[in-house]
Structures are given as C-alpha cells and as structure tokens.
Amino acid sequence: MRIYPFRALRYNTQKVQLEDVVTQPYDKISPAMQEAYYEKSPFNLIRVILGKRFPADTETENVYSRAAKTLQDWRKEAVLVEEREPALFGYAQRYTVPGTNEVRERRGLICLGHLYDYAEQVVYRHEQTLAKPKSDRLSLFKATRTYCEQIYMLYSDPSFTVESLVFGNRTGEPTIPADETVTDEYGVVHSVWKVTDPHVLNLLVGALSDKKLIIADGHHRYETSTAYARERAAELGVADSTRQHEHSEKQVGEADESPSNDADMKAGPQLPVPPFPEAAMMMTLVNTDAPGITILPTHRIVYGLKDFSSQAFLDKAAEFFDVSKVEAKAVAAGSDAEGVESAAERLAPLNGTEGVAFLAVMADGTWLLKAKKAAVEGALQHVPPRQRVMDVVQLHALVLEQLLELTPESIRQQENLRYLRSAEDAAAQVARGEADIAFLIKPVTLDQMKEVSLGGEVMPQKSTDFYPKLLSGLAFYALD
Template sequence: MRIYPFRALRYNTAKVKLSDVVTQPYDKISPAMQDAYYAQSPYNLIRVILGKRNPADTDADNVYTRAAKSLQDWRREAVLVEEREPALYGYAQKYTVPGTSEVRERRGLICLGHLYDYAEQVVYRHEQTLAKPKSDRLSLFKTTRTYCEQIYMLYSDPSFTVEKLVFGNTTGEAATPADETVTDEYGVVHSVWRVTDPHILNLIVGALSDKKLIIADGHHRYETSTAYARERAAELGLPDTTRQSGKSEKQVGDSDESPSNDADMTVGPPLPVPAFPEAAMMMTLVNTDAPGITILPTHRIVYGLKDFSSAAFLDKAAEFFEVSKVEAKSAAAGSDAEGVEAASERVAPLAATKGVAFLAVMKDGTFLLQGKPAAIEAALQHVAPRQRPMDVVQLHALVLEQLLELTPESIRQQENLRYLRSAEDAAAQVARGEADIAFLIKPVTLDQMKEVSLGGEVMPQKSTDFYPKLLSGLAFYALD
C-alpha cells in the first residue's frame, strides 16, 4: 500500500473550539444530531458533510454548492488553515466499550492512501454497498473537491512498527503529549499527534509499503473515489493509477501538484506524493494486531411488507430454526447513545446461545430463532462455504431473501430494509407500527471479517459496525 504525507487543512483553534465544529461521520448523524450540530457553531462541519436541503433548491443553489461555499468562506476567514509542511497524524481514541465498563484505546494513522482497483488485491472490501450513498457522496465530492472525513482501513503488523514510530510505544501513554484532544458526545476522547520529520515520515511510508488493507468503514466513499480517480486520469490524459501498471506517484516539487501535497523541501529525503490529487484519498489506518478494535452488530428492520403475518413467518422459520418466545426488555427508545448502552440488555438472550441465532421482534412478541445446522446447510448451498456459518449471512440469504422474499436488488436499494445500531430503537419502530419485524443479531468477529475479505468475498451490506467512529473534521484533504 502506498501512503502519502500531506499538507492538511485544519481547524484554527484560535478562532473556534474544536468540540463545537467536529462531528460524527455523515452516515451516523440523525436528524436530531444534525440540528444540534447546526446550533453549536456556524463553522460546524455539518454544513459541509450533511447540510440541510431546502424545497427551493436549484442547480445553482443546493446542498452541495452551499457546502463548497462554506469551505471557501472558512478558508478565506482563516477558520480553516493549511499546514506549512507535509505531515502524517497519529490518532488515538480512548473509549468505554458499550454496555460494559471496559476502557480501550484504538490507535491509528491519518494519511493519504493510494486508490487501487479491487482487482489489484491491495485494498479489499468486506461487505456489499448500497446505491444511494454513492451518488450523494460523489456529488458532494465533485462540488467541494475536499475530503473532510477519513475512511477507516485495517492492516496487519505484529511488530507494531508504525505505533512505535508515531507514539513511541505500543500501549499506554504516548511518549509525547497530543497536539489536540477533544471529547465527543459519546464520551470518546480523540487525540491527534502531528508527525513532520521527513526521516520518520519516510520510515512510516516504507513500513506500510507491503501491507494489504481491508476497508472497515467507508466502502461507498472508497468506491466513489476510485471511480473518480479513473475519470480524472482520463480527463488529464494520464495512465490509470488505480492499476499497478499506471504511474502512481511523483516527488515533491514536480509540477501540477495539489496545494495539500506540495511543499518547499530543501533538506531531507524527498517525500512521495500522488501522481495527481485525485489519485489518493484521506484514510485512517489501524493495525488489527493491536488492541482496541470493537465491532458492534447492525440490526435489520423490515417494513412495508404486503399482508405480513407474524404467525405465518414463524411457521416458515420453523423449518430452519428452533423458535421460542422470550421476555424482552420493554423501554422507550432514547438517544442514540442510550440505545447503544441498552443494546446488550435487549439482546441478552443471544449471549446465552451458541451457533447462529437471531431475535425477531414483532408486534405480538419477541422470538429467539436458533439455527438448525443441517437444514440451513442444505438451504445455503449457493453461499460460499466460509460464509454459511455466519449469522448475518444466514439472516440475509435465508430469512430476508427466502422466507420474506426480499430480492437482492430491493435490499441493495433499501426498499423494505433499514439498518440500526440501537436494538432499543429497532424494537421501538416495531412497537410504533413503523416496521413489520426487527431482527437483532450478534456482531461479526474480526477474524470472520478478515477471512471473508482476504478470501476475495463480500458479506451483506452493513455487516459490521466498528465502534467508535472516526471523528470528522480533525483534518481535511483539499484537492485545490
């Protein structure tokens, strides 16, 4: 994997308070959170990554053009300022695992990462994507020409080379104080270290050069950016850099460089930069061999089914699952944070089960479905062997597609399906009559995800929910 230091745009903390302007990732922001972010500061990143749409929007004035204008205004007002020299950024997140008292720290590296076609087997996906987010993110990116959020990538390094170079150690307190620290609305403490020494930067670049990456969060943005890199290469008359055969980088000082890459390097070893600005995107790389990675389940809510009958569904399910009614915790849905904390209680019956199991929440009760291995194996011969034992795969391939007769295309288009982190919110939608059935599931394990991804396969959409999310607004990659 080729990575690049870059001259990031950063919020100017002499003019704004960092906690007032950073946000959760765009796809984790509820309407209530959007309103709260708008109220926090006129410079809050929400105006760029998830602005409010107006009924009177036109081609000349819409959510995307307003996002671009906000960025332009903030740069002009020095609310966003550009770093003087290329850098990589150490990034640590200290958090309490939802539903427990366990405190973990996840460490990563914010950088520019080269965009590869999946066929090159350098970057791997682990789940399928949805159609709508791609179109939205492409429109926003083409208009703003700025990466305001990092995508989350995984790599393996048992020797912890990057951690030692960036943080001075592998665990515990970092050797030097963080340059910036901010606590988000979930109590997660985010800290950033700026690394500018050219020698250290080149050591980090070299240490990661032979690594393969798995996308943890950001499939839609990665695929959108890779397609745009190919498009821009064709427009510029350059080779396709998403393929190994294309020229992929040049050295600082070459012409035609993005302001976010270029630098006046008079001493020290030269630093690599992308062949053109669109050939790379902003990423945070996390070592899977280090502690601190947490994966939560993403629950499924099915709605709008014609003539849905819970009794008929359970009769069908009994062919493949042992079905038993359970006493479910009854509580009104609260905030997203409260939903995360309550999830372990709502799904407690799953923790006592071995093998595949789901909770099916319907108007007339909550039912535990435990898989019958022989029946499921016979029904899923069309599914790759390594994926057949996985809960989320059986839910999609057997329950959603066969028992409820949702087509793969309708699932991809989210015509009858919603995804939620909070088990409480999922159950509440059923109680309010907004859904026919909610499926509460176990999380995918890191080993399962790695096996499927590196095997060249993909799981269903939204199979994983990595916690905590990367905070948006800690760094920006401006292409112009």
Template sequence: MRIYPFRALRYDTSKVALEQVVTQPYDKISPAMQQAYYDASPYNLIRVILGKKFDTDTEAGPNVYTRAADSLKEWRKEAILEEESEPAVYGYAQRYTVPGTTEVRERRGFICLGHLYDYAEKVVYRHEQTLSKPKSDRLNLFKATRTYCEQIYMLYSDPSFSVEKLIFGNATGHVTTPPDQSVTDEYGVVHMLWKVTDPQILNLVVGAMGDKKLIIADGHHRYETSTAYARERAAELGVSDTTKSFESPSNRADEGHAQLPTPPFPEAAMMMTLVNMDAPGITILPTHRLVVGLKDFSVAAFLERAKPYFEIEKLDVAAKSSGTTDEESLESANELLAPLNATEGVAMIAATAEGNYLLKANAEAISKALSNISEKQRQLDVVQLHALVLEQLLGLTQESIRNQENLRYLRSASDAVAKVASGEANVAFLIKPVTLDQLRDVSLALDVMPQKSTDFYPKLLSGLAFYALD
C-alpha cells in the first residue's frame, strides 16, 4: 500500500474552539445533530459535509454543494483553516468506554494520504455492499469542494507493530506523550492527535506500509467514489502509471533531508486513518434488525418455519427501555443478551410480542439451505439472518432489504425489543457482532457481507484534518 505524508489544512484553534467545529461522520448525523452542529459555530464542518437544503436550490446552483465550496473558500480566506507548513502524518488515538460496559479502551492509528486502487488490484479490499445514491452525493460534494474533510477508516495487519513504534514510540498501550491536540466528542470519546514531521521517520513509515493490504472498515461509498474519480482524472491527464510520484514543492527534499513520496496527481489519493487490526483497542458492535410492516405476521408460524434450521429456546428475560433509567435499561439489555453471548457458534434472538426466543443454528441444515453462498459467508450470523431468516422464512426480497422497506437497524437491543412490544415492529432479531477474523477472512476471499454488518466504535471524528487538492 502506497501512503503519502501531506500538508493538511487544519482549524486554527486560536480562532475557534475545536469541540464546536468538528462532527461525527456525515452518515451518522441525524437531523437533530445537524441542527446542533449548525448552532455550535458558523465555522462548524456540518456546513460542508452535510449542509441544509432549501426549496430554492437548483442543479446549477446555488445548492448544498456550492454553499459547501463557498464555506471552505471563505474559511481559508479568513485563516480559520490554515495549511500546515510541512508534510506530516498524524498519530490518532481514541480513548473510549465500550458501550454497554465500563471497560476503557484506546484505539490507535494514523492519518495520511492513501493511494487509490481498484479492487481488482488486490491491495484494498471491501467487506460490505454499497448503494449508488450515497456515492452520487459524495461525488457531487467532492467535485464542488475539491477537498477531503473526512477520513475513511482502513485496517491493516502488522503483528510486529512497526508503525506504532515509529509514530507513538511504543507498540501498544496508552500513549504517554501529551498530544498536540485533544478534543472530547458528544459521546465522551477523547480524540488525540500527534503531528509527525521528521522526514526520516515519515519515510520509515511509508516503507513499513509498502507491503500491506488494506480492508475498508468504514467509508466504502467514499472510497469507491474517489477511486472512480481518480480513474477519470488519470484519463484526462494522460497518466498511465498512477504509481509514479509527481514533483510537489511541499514534499521536496530539504538540505540533509530525504525526498518524501507524493501522489502522481492530487486525485490519485485520499485521506485515510489506518489502524492495525493486530493491536488492541478495536471494537465492533452488533447492529440489530427490526422487521416492520409485515401483513398477517404470526409468531407461531414463523417459529414453525424456523424449526428445521434452528434449535429454539424460549427465554424468561425481557429487555426494558421505556420508563426506566439508562442504567436499568442497560442492565436489562445485558441480561437479555447474556444467553446469546454465551452460545457458541451462530445464534440470534427473535424478540416478539409473545416472548423472546434464542435460535441456535443447525449448521448442516443451514449449509444445505444456503448452498449458493460461499462457505465463509454462510458461517456468519448476519448472513444467515439475511439470506435464510429474512429472505426465505419471512419472504423479504433483496430489493426490499436494500431499500429498507421492511427493515430497520438499531444498535440498542432494549430499544428494538421495546418497539416490538409497542406494536411498531413485527419482530426484532438481536445478533452478535462480526469478529475481526471473520471480516478479514471474508474480505480477503473477495466476498462481501450485507450492508450494516459491522459497526466499528467509536467513529472517526470529522474536521481534525483536511486534504485540499487545490
């Protein structure tokens, strides 16, 4: 994997408070969060990555994309955003409490530019399907702003922790050196940055990443959008060898310093945060499924259809959320999920208005029912849920699932069960999270999982660094 140090644009914290201008990733921002970000500061990144739309908007402009570009231009003019004086990569650590527990973890990675490869080159691998609408939106925004304001989250394997040692000075554990920048987000996650500018260290980091393959953790739509645009720009520029560096004044060798690598043209790379999947600190949360709008849904009929494929056990516990404190709701959800988490192999809980049921997979029967799916995929809980339970047992089509006509996604088990109890949903399916080993195996086998198969926590904060192409 080719990576590049870069001269980032960054907020001038002598003029703005960082906590008032950074945001969660665009696809995790609710309308209420959007308004809160708007209210926080006139320089909040929300005006760029997810601006408000108005009835007077036109395709030619003004519109949400032209306003985003105007905001960035004005912020640079006012020196709210300033370009770094020298190329760097940025050590990035996130200290957080694992949701549903009291365990504190620290996930470490680093922000850099990463070269854009087609999947066929087998350097970058995906693990989830994508949809066309989000890609079209991100492409329109990128063409208008010519700036990456958010990083995508990539995983690599480095059991020797060579990069961590170079950037953080140690292999694992909490970083003891005070960060150059620190901010706490609305979820209580502490985000810390260390700028690394020593050319010798930078070239060692580049070299250490040279033989690595990457797996996209979060950011499939943005990666595919950027890769398609890089191909388009390469054709326009007549560039046939996209691995050859161009002469960048910002990365030229100073006296006594080595030349730093640069992309062959600006669009050939995008901003990424790279995280070593062999290091501690990575958390993947489950995303539970809520089935809604089914006519004449019968719990008894569903369980009867499920019997050939699952060992079914009715549970005595139930989750509560309405009318309880956060602590009581969390305790209740953990109690409900305990039998699921204690079950080896594929299992799920079907939460219905008539009770909650633990479904333990019959591997042989399910293997026959899903014989058209690769062996690695059909061993995954989320694939069995989608391909067997949702499609075959409940009759949902792949198109309706993609369009979320009868399917909703929730992180909270207690909220999912409460919606079933209130009659807002027919049934909720509570599942275990995909493991890192499963994700690695499926991705490197060139398979893809259903959408929202993984929920990496915490999310990368947007607005810590920008990559401006112009």
C-alpha cells in the first residue's frame, strides 16, 4: 500500500472551538443530530457533509453547491487553514465499550492512501454496498473536491511500527503528548498527533508499503473515489495502476495540481506525493494486531411485508432453527427503565447461546432461533463454506431471502429493510407497528471479517459496526 503525507486543511482553533465544529460520520447522523450540529456553530462541518435540502433547490443551487461555497468561504475567512508542511497524523480514540465498563484505546494513522481497484489485491472489501449512498457521496465530492472525512482501513503489523514511531510506544499511555484533544457526544476522547519530521514520515511510508488493507468503514466512499480516480487517470493518459505507480514516484517540490500535496522546497529527505490529486483519498489506518478494535452488531428491521404472519414465519423457520419463546424480564416499578428492558437484558438469551442464533422480535413476542447445523448446511450450498457458519450470512441468505422471500436487489435498495445498532430501538419499531419483525444478532468477529475479506469474498451489507466512529473534521484533503 502506498501512503502519502499531505498538507492538510484544518480548523483554525483561534477562531473556533473544535468541539463545536466536528461531527460523527455523515451516515451516522440522525435528523436530530443534524439539527443539533447546525445549532452548535455556523462553522460546524454538518453544513458540508450533510447539509439541509430545501424544496426550492435546483440543479445549480442545491445541497452540493452550498457545501462547495461553504468550504470556499471558510478558507477565505481562515476558518480552515492549510498546514505549512506535509504531515501524517497519529489518531487515538479512548472509549468505553458500549454496554460494559471496559475502557479501550484504538490508535491509527491519518494519511492519504493510494486508490486501487479491488482486482489489484491491495485493498479488500468485506461487505457489499448499498446503491443510494454512492451517488450522493460522488455528487458531494465532485462539487467540493475535498475529503472532509477519513475512511477506516485495517492492516496487520505485529511489530507495531506506526505505534512506536508516532505515539512513542507499542501500547499503553502514549509517551508523546497529543497536539489536539476533543471529546465527542458519546464521551469518546479523540487525540491527534502531527508528524512532520521528513525522516519519520519516510519511515512510516516505508513501513506500510508492503501492507494489504481491508476497508472497515467507508466502502461507498472508497468505491466512488476509485471510480472517479479511474476517470481522471483516463483524462490524463494514465491508463492503468502500473503507470500510476510510475508517476507516483514524483517527489515533493515537483509540479502538482493539488496545494494539499505541494510543499516549500527545503533540504532533507524527499517525500512521495500522488501522481495526480484524485489518485488518493484520506484514510485512517488501524493495526489489527494492536488492542482497541471493537465490532458491534447491526440489527435488521424488516417492514412492509404483505400479509405477514408471525406464526407462519415461525412454522417455516422451524425447519432450519430450534425455535423457543423468550419471556420478557420483569422490570421493577418506578425504575428508570419504566418497564422497558435494557439492551443487555434483551440480548442476554442470544449472547448466552452458543453457535449461530438470532432473536426474532415480533408484535406478539420474542423468539430465539438457534440454527440446526445439518439443515442450514443443506440450504446454503450456494454460499461459500467459510460464510455458512456466520450469523449475519445465515440471516440474509436463509431467513431474509428464503423464508421471507426478499430479493437480493430489494435488500440492496433497502426496500423492506432497515439497519440499527440499538436493540431497544429495533424492538421499539416493532412495538409501534413500524416494522413486522426485528432480528437481533451477534457481532461478526475480527477474525471472521479478515478471513472473508482476504479470501476475496464479501458479506452482506452492514455486516459490521466498528465502534467508535472516526470523527469528521479533524483534517481535510483539498484537491484544489
């Protein structure tokens, strides 16, 4: 994998408080969160990554054109300022694992990463993508020509090279003080270290040059960016990745279209830059051999089914699953829960069950479905062997597609399916009559994800939910 230091745009903390302007990633922002971000500051990043849409919008005046103008204005007003020299950024997130008291720290490196087609076997995906987010992100990128958010990438390095160079140690409390720290609305503490020493930068570039990457979060953005890079390469006469690599040996100080990649000429080691601005995007790389990675489940909510019957569904499911009703736990009167089970209580029967299992929440109760191995094996002969034993794959390939007869295309288009992290919210949608059935599932493990991805396979959409999310607005990569 080829990475590049870059002259990032960053918020000017002499003009804004970082807490007031950064956000969660665009796809994790609810309408209520969007409104709260708007109220926090006129310079909050929400105006760029997920602006408001209005009935009077036209082809030329719309959410994307407003985002582009907003960025231009912020740069003119020095709300966003460009770093004077190329840098890579250490990034640490200290957080409490949801539903527990365990505190973890996840470390990463913010950089520009070269864009590779999947066929080149340098960058691997682990799940399928949805159709709707792709066109939206591409339209925003073409209007702003700026990366305001990083995508989250995984690599393996048992020697902990990045951690030692950037944070001063392999694990534990960093020995080098952070340059910036901000706490988000979930209590996650985000810290950033700026690395500008050319010698250290080249060591980091070299240490990661032989790594393969797995996309953890950001499949849609990676795929749209790669397609756009391919278009731009054709315009420039760079026909394939091999020629891109020949061009990518260009060093800092040579002509380049992007101010984020240019630098003042100075003595010292030369640093690589992309062959052209669109050939790279902003990423955070995280070492899978280091502690701190947490994967949460993403639950499925099925709605809008014609003539849905819970009993008919359970009768069909009994061929492949041992079905047992789960009795709701009584909640003491006057408790904070007010008669509603907590997530831990609701998920306890599932988490206490070995092997593949789901909870099916319907209007007349909750049932535990535990897979019958032989029956499931026979029904999933069309599924790669390593995926047949995975909860989320059995849920999609057997329950959603065969028992509920949802087509893969309707699932991809989210016609009858919603995704939620919160088990309580998923169950509440059923209780309110907004869904026919909610499936609560266990999380995919890191080893499962790596095995599937590096094996060239993909899991269903939204199979993983990496926690916490990367904060948006810590750095920007401007192509112009």
